[in-house]
Amino acid sequence: MTGQVRLALRGPIGRVTLSHPGKLGAMSRAMWRQLRDAFLHIQEDGALRCVVIDGEDGGFCAGGDIAEYPSFRFQPESLRHFHEEEVWGGLGAMLACDVPIVAQIGGACMGAGVEIASCCDIRVAGEAARFGAPIARLGFPMAPRELQLVAAAAGEATLREMLLEAAVLDAVEMKARGFLQRVVPDDKLAGECEATAGRIAQLAPQAARMNKRMLRRLAGRAADAELPAGLAQRAYDYATGAEHREGIAAFLDKRRPLFP
Amino acid sequence: MTGQVRLALRGPIGRVTLSHPGKLGAMSRAMWRQLRDAFLHIQEDGALRCVVIDGEDGGFCAGGDIAEYPSFRFQPESLRHFHEEEVWGGLGAMLACDVPIVAQIGGACMGAGVEIASCCDIRVAGEAARFGAPIARLGFPMAPRELQLVAAAAGEATLREMLLEAAVLDAVEMKARGFLQRVVPDDKLAGECEATAGRIAQLAPQAARMNKRMLRRLAGRAADAELPAGLAQRAYDYATGAEHREGIAAFLDKRRPLFP
Amino acid sequence: MTGQVRLALRGPIGRVTLSHPGKLGAMSRAMWRQLRDAFLHIQEDGALRCVVIDGEDGGFCAGGDIAEYPSFRFQPESLRHFHEEEVWGGLGAMLACDVPIVAQIGGACMGAGVEIASCCDIRVAGEAARFGAPIARLGFPMAPRELQLVAAAAGEATLREMLLEAAVLDAVEMKARGFLQRVVPDDKLAGECEATAGRIAQLAPQAARMNKRMLRRLAGRAADAELPAGLAQRAYDYATGAEHREGIAAFLDKRRPLFP
Numbered sequence: 001m002t003g004q005v006r007l008a009l010r011g012p013i014g015r016v017t018l019s020h021p022g023k024l025g026a027m028s029r030a031m032w033r034q035l036r037d038a039f040l041h042i043q044e045d046g047a048l049r050c051v052v053i054d055g056e057d058g059g060f061c062a063g064g065d066i067a068e069y070p071s072f073r074f075q076p077e078s079l080r081h082f083h084e085e086e087v088w089g090g091l092g093a094m095l096a097c098d099v100p101i102v103a104q105i106g107g108a109c110m111g112a113g114v115e116i117a118s119c120c121d122i123r124v125a126g127e128a129a130r131f132g133a134p135i136a137r138l139g140f141p142m143a144p145r146e147l148q149l150v151a152a153a154a155g156e157a158t159l160r161e162m163l164l165e166a167a168v169l170d171a172v173e174m175k176a177r178g179f180l181q182r183v184v185p186d187d188k189l190a191g192e193c194e195a196t197a198g199r200i201a202q203l204a205p206q207a208a209r210m211n212k213r214m215l216r217r218l219a220g221r222a223a224d225a226e227l228p229a230g231l232a233q234r235a236y237d238y239a240t241g242a243e244h245r246e247g248i249a250a251f252l253d254k255r256r257p258l259f260p
Numbered sequence: 261m262t263g264q265v266r267l268a269l270r271g272p273i274g275r276v277t278l279s280h281p282g283k284l285g286a287m288s289r290a291m292w293r294q295l296r297d298a299f300l301h302i303q304e305d306g307a308l309r310c311v312v313i314d315g316e317d318g319g320f321c322a323g324g325d326i327a328e329y330p331s332f333r334f335q336p337e338s339l340r341h342f343h344e345e346e347v348w349g350g351l352g353a354m355l356a357c358d359v360p361i362v363a364q365i366g367g368a369c370m371g372a373g374v375e376i377a378s379c380c381d382i383r384v385a386g387e388a389a390r391f392g393a394p395i396a397r398l399g400f401p402m403a404p405r406e407l408q409l410v411a412a413a414a415g416e417a418t419l420r421e422m423l424l425e426a427a428v429l430d431a432v433e434m435k436a437r438g439f440l441q442r443v444v445p446d447d448k449l450a451g452e453c454e455a456t457a458g459r460i461a462q463l464a465p466q467a468a469r470m471n472k473r474m475l476r477r478l479a480g481r482a483a484d485a486e487l488p489a490g491l492a493q494r495a496y497d498y499a500t501g502a503e504h505r506e507g508i509a510a511f512l513d514k515r516r517p518l519f520p
Numbered sequence: 521m522t523g524q525v526r527l528a529l530r531g532p533i534g535r536v537t538l539s540h541p542g543k544l545g546a547m548s549r550a551m552w553r554q555l556r557d558a559f560l561h562i563q564e565d566g567a568l569r570c571v572v573i574d575g576e577d578g579g580f581c582a583g584g585d586i587a588e589y590p591s592f593r594f595q596p597e598s599l600r601h602f603h604e605e606e607v608w609g610g611l612g613a614m615l616a617c618d619v620p621i622v623a624q625i626g627g628a629c630m631g632a633g634v635e636i637a638s639c640c641d642i643r644v645a646g647e648a649a650r651f652g653a654p655i656a657r658l659g660f661p662m663a664p665r666e667l668q669l670v671a672a673a674a675g676e677a678t679l680r681e682m683l684l685e686a687a688v689l690d691a692v693e694m695k696a697r698g699f700l701q702r703v704v705p706d707d708k709l710a711g712e713c714e715a716t717a718g719r720i721a722q723l724a725p726q727a728a729r730m731n732k733r734m735l736r737r738l739a740g741r742a743a744d745a746e747l748p749a750g751l752a753q754r755a756y757d758y759a760t761g762a763e764h765r766e767g768i769a770a771f772l773d774k775r776r777p778l779f780p
Contacts, residue, residue, distance in 0.1 A: 100424040121420040136723035141730035148738050153417075156735065157673075160641040161701050163731045164620040165719050177698065178437065181421050199425050203396035204503040204519045210401035211423045214495070215416065218408050235734070243724040259724045360684040381680040413677075438697065441681050459685050463656035464763040464779045470661035471683045474755070475676065478668050 003027070003065065005034035007041060012049040012201045014042055014099070017056055018116070024062035025055035027090075027112040029072075029082065031065075035090035035116075039097045049208070050200040051097070052193050053120065054104035058186070060129065061113030066138070069248050073140075079239040083143040087112070091149065094119035095216065098209035100200050104193040105129045105171075106186065114162070115146050118153035121212070123179060124193055125171040126186035131179070133159070134166035137257060139247020144235050152219065154179045263287070263325065265294035267301060272309040272461045274302055274359070277316055278376075284322035285315035287350075287372040289332075289342065291325075295350035295376075299357045309461040309468070311357070312453050313380065314364035318446070320389065321373030326398070329508050333400075339499040343403035347372070351409065354379035355476065358469035360460050364453040365389045365431075366446065374422075375406050378413035381472070383439060384453055385431040386446035391439070393419070394426035397517060399507025404495050412479070414439045523547070523585065525554035527561060532569040532721045534562055534619070537576055538636070544582035545575035547610075547632040549592075549602065551585075555610035555636070559617045569728070570720040571617070572713050573640065574624035578706070580649065581633030586658070589768050593660075599759040603663035607632070611669065614639035615736065618729035620720050624713040625649045625691075626706065634682070635666050638673035641732070643699060644713055645691040646706035651699070653679075654686035657777060659767025664755050672739065674699045 003020030016038050018025040027035070042051055055061055072078040094101065094116070103120035105113075109131045117123050133150070135142065142150070142163060151159050158177045161167040171183045184192045200208070238244055243259055250257035263280030276298050278285040287295070302311055315321055332338040354361065354376070363380035365373075369391045377383050393410070395402065402410070402423060411419050418437045421427040431443045444452045460468070498504055503519055510517035523540030536558050538545040547555070562571055575581055592598040614621065614636070623640035625633075629651045637643050653670070655662065662670070662683060671679050678697045681687040691703045704712045720728070758764055763779055770777035 100420075121424050123417070136727045136731075139724040139727055141727045141734065144734055144738070147731070147734055151735065151738065155698060156739075157643070157698060157701055160620075160731075160735070164641050164723070164728050165716060166723055167701075176436065176696065178415060178417060181417055181427075196425060202519070203424070203426055204399040204507055204517070206498065206501065206503050207396045207399055207401045207507075208424050210498060211396075211407070211420075214401065214404055214407055215411065215420070218404070218411065219416075238726065238730060241726065243726050247724055247727075257724070259722070360680075381684050383677070436696065438675060438677060441677055441687075456685060462779070463684070463686055464659040464767055464777070466758065466761065466763050467656045467659055467661045467767075468684050470758060471656075471667070471680075474661065474664055474667055475671065475680070478664070478671065479676075 002030045002068075005031050005038055007038040009045070009048070012047060013197045014045075014048050014051040016042075016051060016053040018053070018061045019056040020065065021056065023065060024059050024108050025113070026062045026065045027087075027116075028065040028068055029086050032086040032090040036093040039090070039093035042099055043093070043097050048099050049205045050100050050102065050197040052102045052104050052197050053116065054193070055107060058126075058189070059107030060103075060105045060109045061116055062108040063111035063113060066248065066251050070252070073248065074239050074245060076236045076239040080236040083146070083236070087115075087143070088145055091115055091119055091146070095149075098212050100208050100212070102193055102196050102200070104189060105180075106189050110168075111135060114150055114154065117179075118149050122181055122196060124182045124184065124189065124196065125174065125180050126189040127171055127183060128186050129171040129174075130168050131162075131170070131174050132166065132168035133162040134168065136163060136166050137247060138251055139241075139243035139245070139257060139259065140238060262290045262328075265291050265298055267298040269305070269308070272307060273457045274305075274308050274311040276302075276311060276313040278313070278321045279316040280325065281316065283325060284319050284368050285373070286322045286325045287347075287376075288325040288328055289346055292346040292350040296353040299350070299353035302359055303353070303357050308359050309465045310360050310362065310457040312362045312364050312457050313376065314453070315367060318386075318449075319367030320363075320365045320369045321376055322368040323371035323373060326508065326511050329398075330512070333508065334499055334505060336496040336499040340496040343406070343496070347375075347403070348405055351375055351379055351406070355409075358472050360468050360472065362453055362456050362460070364449060365440075366449050370428075371395060374410055374414065377439075378409050382441055382456060384442045384444065384449065384456065385434065385440050386449040387431055387443060388446050389431040389434075390428055391422075391430075391434050392426065392428035393422040394428065396423060396426050397507060398511055399501075399503035399505070399517060399519065400498060522550045522588075525551050525558055527558040529565070529568070532567060533717045534565075534568050534571040536562075536571060536573040538573070538581045539576040540585065541576065543585060544579050544628050545633070546582045546585045547636075548585040548588055549606055552606040552610040556613040559610070559613035562619055563613070563617050568619050569725045570620050570622065570717040572622045572624050572717050573636065574713070575627060578646075578709075579627030580623075580625045580629045581636055582628040583631035583633060586768065586771050590772070593768065594759050594765060596756040596759040600756040603666070603756070607635075607663070608665055611635055611639055611666070615669075618732050620728050620732070622713055622716050622720070624709060625700075626709050630688075631655060634670055634674065637699075638669050642701055642716060644702045644704065644709065644716065645694065645700050646709040647691055647703060648706050649691040649694075650688055651682075651690075651694050652686065652688035653682040654688065656683060656686050657767060658771055659761075659763035659765070659777060659779065660758060
């Protein structure tokens with residue numbers, strides 16, 4: 001069982017659910033591919049007017065599925081393929097989606113979770129939600145496109161705090177930082193997101209799509225946008241490095257990493 | 261009577277007032293042209309040190325004058341002319357103005373109001389002010405340059421919420437979002453803006469102009485800046501579309517629009 | 521005595537202290553050169569994992585050392601040299617530093633202080649800290665690169681308020697504006713920054729360096745980045761102007777400047 005991304009359609013509103021029982025919605029490689037497929041489907045479906053993305057059982061997404069990491073992270077080529085094809089396949093399909101997307105964030109929103117939320121138009125969280133990207137504990141940096149994505153949505157100050165200090169911030173703080181548009185009591189989260197989707201679904205659908213397309217073009221972050229020349233050139237050379245191996249080994253051994 | 265934009269000079273301080281009685285300062289085509297003329301005049305007047313822009317009777321600007329829309333919005337060429345020449349004529353003249361501009365926002369600041377406020381250096385609002393751009397109810401998207409302008413001043417998260425959900429936000433929230441520098445009780449708004457203009461008028465005027473010019477060059481949003489090639493190419497093709505007609509017709513008929 | 525910038529190393533943590541007794545840490549020309557040297561040293565020292573920058577006696581940096589200004593500010597060439605070589609020498613070395621930098625801001629953080637803080641990754645302030653860039657009182661604008669730097673870190677709305685109105689903002693407000701990540705009681709400031717540095721020092725050091733390098737490349741603000749062609753062309757022509765002379769003369773005479 002490697003988790004799954006489910007898509008459910010109900011009239012003009014779609015729901016994408018990140019499901020990885022026992023792992024708080026952590027994204028496996030299969031889930032990244034399913035995330036891509038879900039959003040390609042949504043983009044093709046001319047009748048949808050809003051999509052809500054959430055995690056199963058009131059959560060969201062706690063990061064990547066670290067158990068899979070040893071099988072591909074320690075070679076630059078397979079690491080590059082993972083980030084540029086699999087992860088960006090999913091995130092890029094979300095960014096390229098013209099249908100408004102609401103993030104319903106009920107629990108841990110870490111690493112991949114922050115990246116997925118950064119692709120959404122409206123971010124609503126319950127008070128219990130927590131946010132971070134503590135991959136420095138795992139001994140590796142954020143991939144270039146993902147860095148650019150989160151910096152744009154969460155701001156550089158917040159991203160630096162998450163990456164360099166492994167800070168974990170709560171929902172009220174992430175609202176103050178401008179990442180979340182709304183924070184509601186946990187038991188009101190589902191209702192608030194349903195109401196938001198309902199409001200969006202009554203507005204002019206082509207106007208929404210045109211606004212999203214133009215914002216994407218203005219930001220120059222279309223899914224197929226090239227990074228500045230050479231930017232990702234050596235971005236994955238760290239694959240074979242000692243820090244990277246130690247961070248992931250320590251996590252899997254349930255011990256504290258040692259970065260001498 | 262199609263409203264007017266008045267310019268009053270008092271020593272080193274100018275005041276631009278958006279006046280459209282009974283329409284909460286909504287901008288007519290004539291007013292956009294007058295707004296341009298006012299700021300061209302201000303820019304030429306070497307003695308001015310600060311301009312305050314407000315609405316009549318303690319308001320600001322509730323949007324565009326929708327009664328005029330059927331006469332030009334349903335043809336791509338006249339629609340393009342409206343946005344690129346008339347609206348941008350006014351906003352571009354504000355952005356090109358080297359004199360510091362204070363927005364005194366006392367009431368509805370919607371659509372065109374948010375755009376006009378986005379061209380100001382200091383934005384102060386009374387507690388009763390309300391902000392939004394609910395044009396999705398009218399069945400059309402925001403024009404490209406206007407989108408870029410508001411995204412820069414209000415942030416993408418706020419702009420997406422306003423456009424995709426037709427959200428209306430209050431002054432305290434817009435302060436938290438970073439759009440407003442200050443919120444004051446409604447009965448203190450005029451006094452606070454006057455005091456702000458007075459403070460600005462005592463500082464070095466050429467330094468202010470140099471700072472504004474350099475910020476404009478760094479942001480690359482001079483009034484005459486070209487959008488990325490082709491960006492506005494088909495931006496007005498929606499003029500003849502069904503959503504656009506329905507949204508405006510419904511507003512003028514005082515009924516709820518139906519976007520099937 | 522023209523002040524000094526001290527560098528102290530303690531294991532993996534460096535501390536840079538801005539010291540100018542009696543002038544609240546105001547940066548002299550000598551201090552800008554020492555700031556550069558300190559960060560070149562830090563960048564070369566492969567063992568460092570975090571740097572904290574603070575001011576002496578619980579302060580930070582109140583600006584530039586205005587007493588020195590008459591000796592070089594009134595000629596375009598020496599003024600350009602000061603900003604582009606001396607000031608940017610220091611700030612550029614901070615921006616080019618791959619080691620995470622924490623700003624410990626305990627008092628006045630004005631002008632040069634805001635610029636130095638803008639080069640840091642994590643900004644923590646005590647409640648008594650104050651922020652501004654009231655150089656319009658001194659009759660001159662902010663230099664182009666410095667403007668770009670502070671706009672990116674503090675946001676344009678805050679920068680315009682500081683430059684055009686000479687606004688001074690407190691720590692709680694600068695937290696709300698997104699410039700500070702944390703505000704703590706004054707007597708907890710040193711402890712909080714020490715704890716932050718300790719947390720950073722336990723995380724993977726190469727991952728931190730890779731993240732900082734990639735963020736710098738994405739932002740295009742490497743220390744050696746060229747400004748857009750011609751942007752600084754005439755940026756220092758104001759050196760000989762009347763406003764500039766009056767502002768600095770008035771400060772040194774301890775009188776109010778008169779900008780007719």
